[in-house]
Amino acid sequence: MDEILTMFNGATLLLILLGSIVGIVFGAIPGLNATMAVALCLPFTYGMDSVNGVSLLLALYLGGISGGLISAVLLRIPGTPGSLATVWDGGKMAENGEPGRALGIGITYSFIGNIFGILCMALIAPQLANFASRFGPCEYFALIFFALTLISSLSEGDMVKALISGCAGLIVSMVGVAPMDNARRFTFDIPDLNGGFALISMMIGFFAITEVLDSVKDKQVKGYQKVKFAMRGLGFTLREFIDQLGNMFRAAFVGLGIGILPGIGATAANILAYVTCKSTSKHPERFGTGSIDGIIASETSNNACCGGTLIPLIALGIPGDAVTAIVLGGLMIHGIVPGPEMFVTNGALINDMIIACIIASILIFALQFFAIHFFVKMLYLPKSILLSVVACLCIVGAYANNNRIFDIYAVLLFGALGFAFRRLKIPTAPFMLAFILENYCETYLRRGLATYGSIDQFFTRPISAAFIIVGVVSMLYRIYKNYKKNRGNLAV
């Protein structure tokens, strides 16, 4: 209690509020993200005391991940890669005339995800971190392999096309310098290709550019539909909340689990939780149609991942992603070295961090919730103006991410590819999942092989073997089910 009272001084609260607002704005604008928000504000924390500095950084981080859902729902362009899967159901629900409800659900479950992650961080950080530290390259590879086998469940009709799309995603992601031996692949002596394609270029191309091109086409064919604000309470009923408990916990655990494994991050957590929830759901057909299930899976997981990534940071001193690496820098500037000793030497600061995260989560929830009407009003703007400005912002965002002109050329390439995929009815989700995971998959496979000298270890280590077996069996089962369905259709 004393901790909370100490925390509740005006300056800290104000910084958390400021951090939450700036974080939400960075999260909501496609192209800007939580990492940039935290990196840009880091220098301001140098002059602050450690509690204030860390509180600001954490509020920025949580705000940045939460804000992504706003544009994912309203514009069908994820504001941050971590809310990529929100587009599939949140965007669809908004398109079906319920943007307020989609935002309400997203905001509430973001909050739940945040609190879940933070509570796990507060209560079982050392145990979870110890579990994560048992993950070697074999376990990492097996986990990513398992995730890749879920591609087959992302098909919106034809599984073969989904798998082809996944293969294409893997190959496109292989462009650039390879892991381990740094060999150049498919670079055709173009220096810009050495770094490969940026995730942000792929995301903006696939979502923003495709959205612009699609709405131009739709306008000519159908004409725009008027948006109406439809939402009561938080956007869902108590009955729906109870029905969705299983889905919510699955998403939260996947988010947390990916979060505690250093090096993977919110984007993978988000898309993985979505596919896991879809493939374990009693109603997988609802996913992608603008259902509450999909929004919950996506938004609970990316925020649960935030708490997760802070766990190895605090307990082991290992940053899980770029944002936590900057937070680590922020802590070290103040002379704090995270790691197992931190619980003894700086126990009070850990408590402060947890309280700051909880306050930030509540503020982010309140700020977003009360601004829903304002957000939805954005859709009353003529689509010609709104989407043109958004396209411009997206291009700037893609450029600013690495200060590379090449990245905006890549946006165009992915935009054209995304549009072609839609016209040819090839699902884009498997492409994105594969694109995001390829680098991890290959890195850990080859690191494992180089470390152990043979492939045996991948099958003899229990965690690794379990993931590989479950992945292969579930994929074969889905292929068999699909084959049976297709045969039935052909017979009819």
Place this chain on the structure above:
Amino acid sequence: MQIDQRRDLITSIVFLIFGIAVIIASGNIPIKNVNGDVGSAFLPEMVAGIMIFLSIILFAKTCMHIKKSKPLEEKNNAKIRATVETNNKQKGFAGNKAVFASFINLCVYVVLFKPVGFILSSIIFLVLQMGIMTEDSKITARKLAIWCVISVVTAVLVYLIFYEIFSMPLPMGLLDSDE
């Protein structure tokens, strides 16, 4: 042949060619021997192989569908199909033209981004894009003025935010006084 089947045939042929191209290009990947490692060409070749296999399956499957659905198709009233197709074509034509115009506009924007500068290229892009996407068939002087104002304000505001707050200068191009 139905539209869906035509799509699937195109998909299978395109990815078949892509898969073969990847395998050929993988031959140029340098092989460096690291203990136990499979090398950088292994995964691309494997994935491209799977892609070729899947493309062949899709091709075969689509051909089977076409064969099975042909007798049915012949029974259908060809006249109705023809009318629907012309309607779709007429509706789709305006859409395709606008999509093409938007894409060209985006390409021009990206090409001009550095040499002409962020502010000028964004203003040109925004005004043109709003023109392409507008719902009204007639563009009045008032409307054009509104688009110009929005475009200028957006471009300048974004530039200032990036320059002043993020300390990240965007390309100035022609407006750069140093050049």
